[in-house]
Amino acid sequence: MNWAAIIWLVLIVVFLIVEASTVTMVSLWFAAGAMTALLISLLNGAVWLQVTAFLAVSAILLTLLRPLVRKYVTPKLTRTNVDAVIGSTGLVTVAIDNVAAVGQVKLGAMVWTARSTSGDPIPEGTLIRADRIEGVKVFVSPAEVTANV
Secondary structure (H helix, E strand, C coil): CCHHHHHHHHHHHHHHHHHHHHCCCCHHHHHHHHHHHHHHHHCCCCHHHHHHHHHHHHHHHHHHHHHHHHHHHCCCCCCCHHHHHCCCEEEEEEEEECCCCEEEEEECCEEEEEEECCCCCECCCCEEEEEEEECCEEEEEECCCCCCC
8 A cells, every 4th residue: 555645645735734624726736736645655755856846846837826816716806885985086966064074976876075175165066085984974175187288
């Protein structure tokens, strides 16, 4: 019975279980290295050759392929909900006055209670940019409007 082959097979399973539970794209390459060592073991290769092949294949795959695979596997994050509001532009629907604690803006399809970031009043109909959100209030500043010449 080839004990080295059994050990490499057990290591492959362990590495794949660890990869499945962590999805860090690290253990996968060690499983590939263990697979190489298993093949050498089945061909009656020396133990030192098995260990060397395991270390070399694991290191090479980890160094060369992990960044490439992570680039294509890692999803691009799309800003949603509140994160999508920050930086967006909208229109003042009720004049903003921080002292009187009044003001509303329409950002996309949502109407928000608004306050001026600078503290200055902003008249109704002004184009604004959302700077930050605190609780249920959006803090805004007048948007820079560029004219086409």
